[in-house]
Every structure is written in C-alpha cells, then in structure tokens.
Amino acid sequence: MNANRDGRLGVGVVGNDLFGPVLAAGLAAAGHSLIGVALTDAAAIDRVEALLPGAPQLSAEQVIERSELVVLAEPVETLESRVAELTGAGVWVPGQLVVHTAAQFGTALLGEALNRGVIPLAIHPAIDVTGTSIDLVRLKEGWCGVTAPRPVLPIAQALVVELGAEPVVIDEGDRATYAEAIATATSFTRSIVQQATGLLASIGVESPGFVLSSLVRSAADNALIAAQEPIEPPSE
Secondary structure, eight states: OOOOTTSOOEEEEESOOTHHHHHHHHHHHTTOEEEEEEOOOHHHHHHHHHHSTTOOBOOHHHHHHHOSEEEEOOOHHHHHHHHHHHHHTTOOOTTOEEEEOOSSOOSGGGHHHHTTTOEEEEEEESSOOOSSTHHHHHHTTOEEEEEOOGGGHHHHHHHHHHTTOEEEEOOGGGHHHHHHHHHHHHHHHHHHHHHHHHHHHHTTOSSHHHHHHHHHHHHHHHHHHHHTSOOOOOOO
C-alpha cells in the first residue's frame, strides 16, 4: 500500500496501550489521515473518544488492511504474541509501515511481520505518558527513542519531528539499556515526590504537590543541565 503523493499517510491504531492514540492524534494534526482504531478495552475506548472524537472503530483486520501506517499499540507483555497472531492471520499489507511504541524492543520483535513485507519502526516517547492531550503538549519539548533499519530510519525520525518532538537514535542492541534508563527516571521521580509530599501532608501542609512543584522542577532542571557536562574519566 502506497502513501499519497503528497506524503500523507493513512494511520490506524491497533491495541489498547496509552500512547497509540496520542501518536495517531499527533500525526493527524500534522496532516495525516486517521483511518480508524481497533480497541477491546472500555477505558481505552473512552480515552480515544476524548482524544480522537469520531474516530471509526474497526476490527484489527480492517484497520491493517486500510492503513499505510499501523500503530501497534500493544502492552509490552502481549506485544510479541500479538505480532505473531496478526502475522499468522496473514493480515499485513506489503509495503506498509508498522510501528510499535515499547521502550524495551527495537524492530527485531517485528521480524515475522517484516518477512511479510512490512516496514518496521520502533518509536518510544521519553515522557510519562497519560494517554491524553497533555502528552501532545509534552512532546513539543520532549524526545522519542527511534530504532529502524538504516534505509528507513529517516522515516521514523521524520514522524517524530512531525509530532513536534526530537528523535534520538537507539541501536537495536541498546534498547534494553534505554528502557532501563526510562524506567529508572520515571519510578525514581514518582517515588521521591510521593515520599516528600507525604512528609509535608503529615505535618498538615495543604496541597503539598503544589508547594513542591517549583522545587521539584527546578531541581530536576538543574540536575539535567549538570548531566550535559562531559564526564571526566577516572584518574589512574
């Protein structure tokens, strides 16, 4: 299936994971066409109706058949089995783009689909995803980890730029380390904020989250600025 002459793509979403509809909404805002979504979870349907009002709700087979870009929005735990299931059903269209958004995996996971002629991409947003329009705003000052075969890497990078984010290329063999870095930053930040706000709440401070908001942001900003400085090699 070929893209339109002006480079616009028909985008479809298969799966209930949070970032899939956000990615589709960002690409739709950039001028691509929304083909439809294939969802099975009631909460996911509610999120999509808020984020993509009027989006056609189709079967996975219909979405894949009609889309030039398929966003495979499956949870990490079921992503591999879902790829195998869809491949076994023979639904992929040769020449279409298939992108997953899991931090842990590059494109090797899509190997079975690749054998059916698809173009595999991995795009992960380095933000704390909510599945709402807030993510679209945060992407404007965020980064996305991208992995793809070298000939099509510019496609993945261009899609990220269209979202308003910046692409950072992650080699296939480095995805696990990338995912660990993302998980560490996310869980550590949440844990520290919960501990600090809990301490303030225990002494009667109202709205401790608001009280600490500027402190947490400024401390994080300062730490990130410091992280840009070159690391000195250990002295012998």
